[in-house]
Amino acid sequence: MYNHKRQSGILLHPTSFSGKFSRGDLGVEAFSFIDILSKMNQSLWQVLPLGPVDSTLSPYSTSSAFAGDPNLISIDFLINKRILKKSDFDKTKINKYSKIDLLLLASKNILKNKNSKHFKDFKNFCQKNKYWLNDFSKYSALKNENQNKSWNLWDYDNPKNDDLVDSYKVIQYFFDLNWKSIKKYANEKSVEIIGDLPIYVDYDSADVWSKKKLFQLDDNGYMLYESGCPPCEFNIDGQHWGMPVYNWSEHIDSDFNWWKNRFRRMFDLFDCIRIDHFIGFERYFSIPIGKKTKEGFWSKSPGEKLFSSIDFKKNNYNIFVEDLGDVTKEVIDLRNKFNLPGMRILQFDITKNTKNINYSRQSVLYTGTHDNDTLVGWINSLNEKNYDLPFLKKFNKKKLSWELIEYVIKSKSDRVIFPLQDILGLDSKHRFNKPGTISKNNWTWRFDLEKISNQVIDDLSKLTERYNR
Numbered sequence: 481m482y483n484h485k486r487q488s489g490i491l492l493h494p495t496s497f498s499g500k501f502s503r504g505d506l507g508v509e510a511f512s513f514i515d516i517l518s519k520m521n522q523s524l525w526q527v528l529p530l531g532p533v534d535s536t537l538s539p540y541s542t543s544s545a546f547a548g549d550p551n552l553i554s555i556d557f558l559i560n561k562r563i564l565k566k567s568d569f570d571k572t573k574i575n576k577y578s579k580i581d582l583l584l585l586a587s588k589n590i591l592k593n594k595n596s597k598h599f600k601d602f603k604n605f606c607q608k609n610k611y612w613l614n615d616f617s618k619y620s621a622l623k624n625e626n627q628n629k630s631w632n633l634w635d636y637d638n639p640k641n642d643d644l645v646d647s648y649k650v651i652q653y654f655f656d657l658n659w660k661s662i663k664k665y666a667n668e669k670s671v672e673i674i675g676d677l678p679i680y681v682d683y684d685s686a687d688v689w690s691k692k693k694l695f696q697l698d699d700n701g702y703m704l705y706e707s708g709c710p711p712c713e714f715n716i717d718g719q720h721w722g723m724p725v726y727n728w729s730e731h732i733d734s735d736f737n738w739w740k741n742r743f744r745r746m747f748d749l750f751d752c753i754r755i756d757h758f759i760g761f762e763r764y765f766s767i768p769i770g771k772k773t774k775e776g777f778w779s780k781s782p783g784e785k786l787f788s789s790i791d792f793k794k795n796n797y798n799i800f801v802e803d804l805g806d807v808t809k810e811v812i813d814l815r816n817k818f819n820l821p822g823m824r825i826l827q828f829d830i831t832k833n834t835k836n837i838n839y840s841r842q843s844v845l846y847t848g849t850h851d852n853d854t855l856v857g858w859i860n861s862l863n864e865k866n867y868d869l870p871f872l873k874k875f876n877k878k879k880l881s882w883e884l885i886e887y888v889i890k891s892k893s894d895r896v897i898f899p900l901q902d903i904l905g906l907d908s909k910h911r912f913n914k915p916g917t918i919s920k921n922n923w924t925w926r927f928d929l930e931k932i933s934n935q936v937i938d939d940l941s942k943l944t945e946r947y948n949r
Contacts, residue, residue, distance in 0.1 A: 762781055
């Protein structure tokens with residue numbers, strides 16, 4: 481039986497924090513943000529995937545389904561933990577260092593002090609996480625030795641420098657230490673953290689390199705098909721995602737061991753997870769390499785076998801799913817069989833031109849996600865197009881953004897989530913991502929938390945309390 485308390489929270493990826501480096505990280509601002517959430521009476525913080533990203537900076541394009549992004553590690557955190565010493569580098573020129581250079585420096589301090597508590601904790605971390613850490617560290621060292629080339633272009637498959645492999649293990653220990661200090665602080669403030677599990681991983685990833693049989697590759701290791709979606713009314717060209725599709729028969733033969741480990745790792749890091757592209761667990765779309773999306777085809781996924789094998793209930797896994805898009809009866813049946821709450825997006829629901837929108841308790845309701853325009857930006861676009869949407873007539877146009885936020889908070893949905901931009905009333909210039917585009921504005925939005933006014937904090941806190949969240 482479904483039973484969940486009423487909660488509300490904020491969607492904000494850590495790279496959006498301000499800081500000394502080119503991207504936000506897990507430094508003091510992460511702790512400050514948790515304080516702000518607590519003052520706002522918010523009990524949820526949703527982040528996007530935290531894995532190592534490629535040059536696009538997309539959190540959904542990662543080189544590991546298990547590892548953390550080294551660029552998220554806070555240098556100040558390592559200094560405060562006395563892992564990195566100020567004497568290790570010229571602090572006046574910190575912006576001239578790459579994050580990875582400083583992390584490699586710090587890793588040497590751990591590896592050369594074998595009697596230290598940090599070294600003992602590091603060895604325990606390695607033992608606990610060996611099921612993914614060994615392959616990822618070898619992959620990272622090999623990538624370093626091969627001038628960052630994709631693994632299919634490497635000349636050899638065993639790292640020449642074992643010390644470098646160990647250093648990459650230490651860096652993952654740093655991420656674990658940094659992230660779990662944040663999660664502990666959040667939980668102490670009665671804030672739960674929601675993680676995000678993308679369905680696919682990059683071709684150039686530790687997972688594909690080390691477990692080729694789990695993916696549909698040819699005898700030379702190249703992709704036979706790429707994942708994507710077919711043309712539709714919203715996207716006449718369809719989408720190429722550039723990631724390999726799974727060889728599901730191998731996953732079945734291994735009793736879904738890779739997936740079990742993946743969920744195990746996710747719940748080591750998060751209180752709850754959102755499963756991205758849930759449709760892909762019922763059926764998946766394959767595009768032959770070099771072909772157009774119209775030449776792609778659907779195949780059946782073994783989602784029911786997978787989820788039965790993982791046994792969410794027995795493991796007490798707190799999960800909801802992104803079940804948006806071309807949702808068929810089979811997708812709904814799969815979701816309902818495992819009692820998984822789905823997602824609703826207010827922006828999408830309003831544009832369906834209905835006078836009333838109803839939400840069930842067993843749903844997670846958003847004003848918008850990282851892929852949507854900000855709420856104010858979306859409202860402005862409606863005004864520009866002169867839409868006359870029946871649902872909006874009941875609201876005060878001058879206060880529309882905040883009244884829609886209140887509508888979401890008072891809804892029946894047990895969990896509601898707002899991008900920070902929506903709470904702050906920011907326009908389209910502050911949009912986090914525009915799907916299907918390559919832009920320097922995607923994934924790069926940053927914000928100084930000190931600019932959040934006490935009025936906004938107080939207003940959201942009162943709304944949350946009024947509607948029993």
